[in-house]
Amino acid sequence: MNEIKKDEIEIPSELTLSWLRDKYAKRELTPQDIAATIVQRSSEDATMHIWITPPSLELMQPYLDRLDKIAMADAPLWGIPFAIKDNIDLAGVPTTAGCAEYAYTPSEHAGVVERLIAAGAIPVGKTNLDQFATGLVGARSPYGDTHNALRPELISGGSSSGSAVSVARGQAVFSLGTDTAGSGRVPAALNRLVGYKPSLGAWPTKGVVPACASLDCVTVFAHSLEDALAVDHVARGVHAEDPWSRYVTRGVSSLPGKVLLPEGALDFYGPFAAEYQAAWEAAVAALKKMNPDISIEYVDVTLFAQAAAILYEGPWVAERWAALGSFIEAHPGIAYPVTERILRSGAAVEYDAASVFTAMHKLQQFKLEARKLLKDAVLVMPTCGGTWSREQVLADPISTNRDMGRYTNHCNLLDLCAVAVPAADAAERTPFGITFFGLAEEEGLICGAAEQFVGSLVGFVASEGVSESESVSEKASGAARESAASERATTLVAVCGLHMRGYPLEKQMLGCGARFIREDETAAAYSLVKLPTTPAKPGLIKRQQGGSAIRLEIWEMPLEAFGGFAAAIPAPLGIGKVELRDGTEVPGFVCEAYAAAGAEDVTSLGGWRQVVPL
Numbered sequence: 001m002n003e004i005k006k007d008e009i010e011i012p013s014e015l016t017l018s019w020l021r022d023k024y025a026k027r028e029l030t031p032q033d034i035a036a037t038i039v040q041r042s043s044e045d046a047t048m049h050i051w052i053t054p055p056s057l058e059l060m061q062p063y064l065d066r067l068d069k070i071a072m073a074d075a076p077l078w079g080i081p082f083a084i085k086d087n088i089d090l091a092g093v094p095t096t097a098g099c100a101e102y103a104y105t106p107s108e109h110a111g112v113v114e115r116l117i118a119a120g121a122i123p124v125g126k127t128n129l130d131q132f133a134t135g136l137v138g139a140r141s142p143y144g145d146t147h148n149a150l151r152p153e154l155i156s157g158g159s160s161s162g163s164a165v166s167v168a169r170g171q172a173v174f175s176l177g178t179d180t181a182g183s184g185r186v187p188a189a190l191n192r193l194v195g196y197k198p199s200l201g202a203w204p205t206k207g208v209v210p211a212c213a214s215l216d217c218v219t220v221f222a223h224s225l226e227d228a229l230a231v232d233h234v235a236r237g238v239h240a241e242d243p244w245s246r247y248v249t250r251g252v253s254s255l256p257g258k259v260l261l262p263e264g265a266l267d268f269y270g271p272f273a274a275e276y277q278a279a280w281e282a283a284v285a286a287l288k289k290m291n292p293d294i295s296i297e298y299v300d301v302t303l304f305a306q307a308a309a310i311l312y313e314g315p316w317v318a319e320r321w322a323a324l325g326s327f328i329e330a331h332p333g334i335a336y337p338v339t340e341r342i343l344r345s346g347a348a349v350e351y352d353a354a355s356v357f358t359a360m361h362k363l364q365q366f367k368l369e370a371r372k373l374l375k376d377a378v379l380v381m382p383t384c385g386g387t388w389s390r391e392q393v394l395a396d397p398i399s400t401n402r403d404m405g406r407y408t409n410h411c412n413l414l415d416l417c418a419v420a421v422p423a424a425d426a427a428e429r430t431p432f433g434i435t436f437f438g439l440a441e442e443e444g445l446i447c448g449a450a451e452q453f454v455g456s457l458v459g460f461v462a463s464e465g466v467s468e469s470e471s472v473s474e475k476a477s478g479a480a481r482e483s484a485a486s487e488r489a490t491t492l493v494a495v496c497g498l499h500m501r502g503y504p505l506e507k508q509m510l511g512c513g514a515r516f517i518r519e520d521e522t523a524a525a526y527s528l529v530k531l532p533t534t535p536a537k538p539g540l541i542k543r544q545q546g547g548s549a550i551r552l553e554i555w556e557m558p559l560e561a562f563g564g565f566a567a568a569i570p571a572p573l574g575i576g577k578v579e580l581r582d583g584t585e586v587p588g589f590v591c592e593a594y595a596a597a598g599a600e601d602v603t604s605l606g607g608w609r610q611v612v613p614l
Contacts, residue, residue, distance in 0.1 A: 011037050013170045017080055017227045018502040018614055020173060024072065024079055031067060031079035031122060035060045038081055038124055041171050048152065048169070049144030050162045052086045053093055053126035055171065063122045073613060075120030077234060083166040083175035084113060085159075086126040087133050088218065089207035097209045098131035098141045101334045102327060110207025111239040112176065112218050119234045124172055127162030131339045132324055133178055133211040135159050136186045136404035139393045140336050149191040150429040153389050157187035157404070160219070164191045167221045174222040174231050180211045181311055182408025184219025185420035189383035189433035193221050195420040196228040199440035200412060201246035203232075204239035210323040212316055213244065215412040225421065225450055226501060251444035252551065253451055253519040255294060258377040259287055263298035269403045270386030272427055279432035280382050283423040287380060290456050291517075294449075299373060301381075307366045308409035312402075315356045316413075321346030338397045363413055370414045371439060378449045379437040381407040383420045387430070407435070417443045419450045423457065448518045455516045489559040492517065494578040494588025496528070496552040497538035497608045504535070512561035517554045521607075523579040524549045529591065529599035530611055531572075538608045539572065539591030539599060542579070549581060551607030552588070562587075 009028050012019065023029040035057060042055045053059070060081075072078040084090050087097040089106035090113055096103040109117065117123065130140040138161030139145035146161035148154040149168030156165050160177025164187030167175050177184040179197045188195025196219060203218045210216060218235070222228040232250060239245045261284060268277045288296055310316060320343055328335060328343055335343065373379075385406055393400045411418050416437045426432040434453075436446040493514065498505040501516060509516075522540070525547035529539040540550060557565065566575040566587075572595035578588035602611045 014168075014223050015081070015170055015173045016223055017077075017173055017230055020080060021072075021078070021614055031064050031081075034079070034081060035064060035122065035124070038171050041169065042125070042166075045169055045171070048147040048165065049128055049141070050146055050165050050169065050171070051125050052096055052098070052128050052143050052162070055124040059093065060122055060124055063117065067120065070120055072120075076230060076613065077116060078120035079122060080120065080173045081122045081124045081171075082116060083125060083127050083163055083172040084123055085129055085163045085175070085177050087129060087178060087209040088113060088176055090123050090126060093126055095126070095209065097133070098129045098143065099335060100142070101331055102132075106207065108207070110218075111204030111242055111245075112235045113207065115234055115237075116231070121234075125166075127160075127166055127175065129161055129163075130159035130183075131336045132209070132320075132343070133159040133180065133183060134320070134339050134342050135401055136182055136408070137388070137393045137397070137401050138187065139390055140339055140397070142336055145390050145394070147390070150431065153391075154430070155190065155388050155390055155393055157190040157384075159183040160187050160221070164188055164193055164195070164221045167191075167223065168193055174220050174227055177219045177221060178208060178211070179217045179219045180215050180412060182405050182411070184217065184221070185383050185408055185418060185435055186404055188221055188420045189422070189435075190387055190431060192422045192425075192431035192433075193223060194225050194228050194422070195383075196220050196222075196225070196232060197411065197418045197420075198232060198236065198250070199248045199417045199443060200415055201244050202248040202250075202417075202443075203235045204237075204242040204245045206239055206242040206245075212319040213323065214319065215311075215316070216244075217412065225419065225447065225454065228419075229447065248440055248443070250447070251442070252521055253448040254444045255291065255448045255452065255518060256376055256378045256438070256445040258295045258297050259290075259449065260297050260299045260373065260377050260379045261287070262301040262381060266382065266385065267406065268385045270388050270400075271392070272430055273386050275426040275430065276382070276384070276386045276432060279423060279426035280434075283382075283432070283434050286423070286457055287453065290452050297377075299379075301379075303366050303369050303373075304379075304410040304414070307363060307370075307413045308405070310359050310363055311409045311413060312405075314359045315351040316359070317342070317346040318351040318356070319346070367414055370416070374416075374437070374439050374442075376442075376445070377438075378445050380434055381437070383407065383433040383435045411437060415440050417446055419446050421450050421454055451516065451518055490556045491559055491562055492586040493555045493557050493562070493575075494520070494522075494552050494580070494586050495555060496540050496550060496589055498535070499555075499589070500553045500608065502614045508565070509555055509557070512557055512565050514555045514557035514561075517556050519551065520554050521549045521551045521581050523547075523581055523583065525579060526550050527596070527601060527603045528605070528608070528611075529596050530602050531591075531595060531599050536612060537573065538589075538602075538611070539595050540578070540589060541591050541593055541596055548603050548606070550603070551609070552578075554586065
């Protein structure tokens with residue numbers, strides 16, 4: 001895809017929240033400019049079958065116009081374009097769920113869409129999907145099978161196919177998908193994206209065409225976990241009109257005590273099975289080097305496979321039929337053939353009330369076992385064990401689709417949260433990814449573990465000698481071995497202001513060879529002041545009595561760079577020991593107490609991102 005220029009500003013092929021907000025703040029670009037670019041890009045990619053209702057200025061203009069009445073500082077998603085899977089309602093635009101005969105035009109937004117628009121986000125269009133969100137391949141739509149963003153001959157993954165590809169092709173900063181069995185994670189892995197699946201009920205599903213209403217989640221695709229969590233911050237929360245919504249907090253990102261890996265050999269499939277296996281082995285090697293404070297344990301994952309089997313080999317298929325059966329009966333032969341076949345399986349006589357309760361009781365035991373296993377731990381699996389060409393899926397739609405859910409189907413049945421993140425590619429332009437699973441009330445653990453993995457992956461791949469032009473499989477044997485070279489001595493550094501990710505002085509951290517480790521917070525013993533400098537800087541001051549917890553970031557910096565970095569910090573700031581919430585102390589930015597006299601006390605806001613939002 002060619003870069004599109006607005007005057008002297010190159011609009012990158014991958015759009016991110018921080019980049020756009022920076023350009024808007026500097027008045028170098030306007031949301032109208034970005035909207036025009038998106039319309040042009042979607043037109044260029046028309047043969048990839050990304051959209052059902054494609055981006056148009058006519059659709060976007062009312063939302064662009066209302067930005068004049070909203071202060072950017074008050075709207076965390078001001079001017080940020082997003083795509084909507086076409087089983088989620090956008091007022092005034094038809095919802096088809098991938099079936100023209102089913103279509104209706106809603107008068108109000110889905111609950112999650114309403115929240116995003118209120119935060120300033122711009123809906124750009126409705127994306128293609130596996131019909132009625134039934135499928136994990138992206139090749140079950142009468143609107144055409146969505147092409148993979150990097151290799152058009154391969155599948156995009158589904159059912160949230162167009163949503164993922166729209167982000168990967170630079171036609172949205174983020175997109176909404178849905179996830180019942182993996183639809184918010186599989187397309188992320190196949191298109192080199194982050195796919196965040198919150199806990200059941202954490203985001204409202206009001207205004208979403210149900211697949212299995214008791215298991216459905218709205219999810220987000222983005223280029224980074226940071227962008228995905230910015231969306232989560234807006235979308236999360238109980239909705240008064242949604243019977244499935246519930247109060248689930250994400251919590252601060254933190255590291256688990258353990259990373260659990262499947263014991264024994266895993267199954268890989270498709271034309272790149274060997275490459276996927278090698279990519280998984282390389283990811284495991286990177287996980288083992290990620291953080292010495294996290295233990296790695298191999299565990300029996302049979303219970304997850306057994307739980308997954310309940311979804312499509314048990315009475316839960318009847319829930320799909322309960323939602324859509326009356327439409328299918330009234331319109332025989334209208335649905336995509338393989339979709340109708342799957343939906344009708346839910347009407348089988350063996351799925352009676354007794355079978356439902358038998359499955360529920362069995363699943364409850366699996367949930368208990370999962371809770372014991374995952375306490376203060378995250379489970380890591382390949383997001384997918386392979387991929388397929390679009391032709392292979394069309395020739396064998398059932399078994400190829402079944403394979404794609406091998407490592408995803410268990411998640412919602414067991415009430416788990418999950419985040420899929422990219423790992424090193426399996427082959428040229430053939431992405432590979434892993435998924436972190438955690439308990440519903442411990443979403444902070446999957447975020448902290450995923451942030452650490454992504455932050456450490458680049459250094460690991462470099463240390464193993466994998467160049468950008470080489471596939472992981474070509475270096476798999478080296479990636480799986482422990483590096484014989486001794487590690488460079490490093491120190492942790494706590495940063496609480498302009499050196500954090502996305503702020504102007506992040507480049508100093510990167511220039512020193514530092515890497516982001518995690519989000520954290522101080523012990524409840526600090527005050528935060530806004531120093532009267534240009535630009536404004538934070539001052540973190542420890543108090544003898546009282547105080548609050550202040551959010552910050554933990555980075556790791558080579559010791560050889562640390563001395564010069566610390567020496568260059570101007571007074572009244574400096575480097576001292578910062579006490580974290582767990583009682584440990586790490587070097588970090590502190591401020592001399594005298595500076596508080598002429599500064600604004602912003603302690604109540606809890607962190608610099610709330611004082612000076614990006």
